Amino acid sequence: MATLRTPDSRFADLPDYPFAANYCELAPSGLRMHYVDEGPRDAKPVLMLHGEPTWSYLYRHMIPLVAAEGSRVIAPDLIGFGKSDKPSGIKDYSYANHMAWLTNLIIQLDLRDITLVCQDWGSLLGLRLAAEHPERFAAIVVGNGMLPTGDQAMPKAFKIWKNFALYSPWFPIARIVASGCFNSLSPAERAAYDAPFPSSRYKAGARAFPRLVPTTPNDPATTANRAAWQVLEQWHKPFLTCFSKGDPITRGGDTYMQARIPGAAGQPHITVRGGHFLQENSPKELSAAINALVKTLR
Incomplete structure (x- = not known):
């Protein structure tokens, strides 16, 4: 597996992202996963999982607000994104590989009593993760996400997005993120979303994600996702939805x-202002909902 690593210089002086870098080497692949780790190390963790094609920068406004209330906030960059290593072939990425990489992280860090916060592909991975390791999770917060099994029809907007990701010669990360926000991103913020991808060679992980979403009943991930739903249908721990009004x-x-x-x-489910990337539009409202939920667990 040929692997790329974005130069650190690409991440210098990012706006509103002062967080120290932390890395975990994933066995047996040897891939290096980056994660933000803020707040008291002995506090119960809040695990924030980003989606496509973002990275932990998406949570930059929320991390300090949740850590300030006494939680340990961990926000990893999925493999292929952010400061994490990036296998260069689209076929290097699979749903199973992403699950193994993320599971490796939470086991190495020995995270327990986790409050999961997930959106987009962070939900496809996080909901499976919680269902497969329920003993490690205390609560779940989902924003603009789902756990598909391939048994439901996908919206036309997703089919268009999938074909664009796979076949378009032009794949502008920052412009894609901006199109999913209600507010305008500054030039510096757009540059931050582009930072992990110095060239098209680094974008295999971002291009791969849409094709990995289960869209048929015989998809490779369908059996595991159905099993996860069986667990979630018996999930009596707190489960909070925080969706936006503007995500098609x-x-x-x-x-x-x-x-x-x-x-x-x-x-107390909430619906907030925003597009697909609701963390950009309503970080204070989302953080307040997370903090209120965490307080009920103490």
Whole structure:
């Protein structure tokens, strides 16, 4: 597996991202995963998982707000993104590989009593992670995300996105992120989203994600995702949805999960302003919801 590593110089002086870098070497691949680790090391962790095609920079406004309330906030960069290593071939990425890489991280850090915060592909991975390791998770917060099994029809917007990611010769990361935000990103913020990808050679992970979403009942990930749903349908720990009003891809996913997951009953679910990347549009509201949930667990 040929692997690329983005030069550190690409991440110098990013706006609102003062966090120290932490790295975990993943066995047996030897890949290096980067993660932000803020707040008291002995506090219960809040695990923030980004999606496509972002990185932990997406949570830059939320990390300090949640850490300030006494949580240990951990925000990894998925393999292929951010400061983490980037295998250079699209076929190097699979749903199973991403699950193995992320599982390796939480076991190496020995994270327990986790409050999961997940969005987009962070939800596809995080919800499976919580279902496969329920003893390590205390609560779940989902924003603009879902755990598909391939048994449901996908919206037209997703099909267009998948074909664009796979076949377009032009794949502008920052412009893609900006198109999923209600507010305008500054030139410096756009540069920060482009920072992990010095050239097209570094974008295999970002291009691979849409093709890995289960869209048919015989998808390679379908069996494992169905098994995860069996666990989630018996999940009585807190399950909170924080969706935005303006996401055409995940719209309706919040009410769907509220109906299927017992732990969602009675929770103060919220709908906030924003597009797909609601962390950019409503970080204070999301952080407040997370902090309120964490307080109920103490």
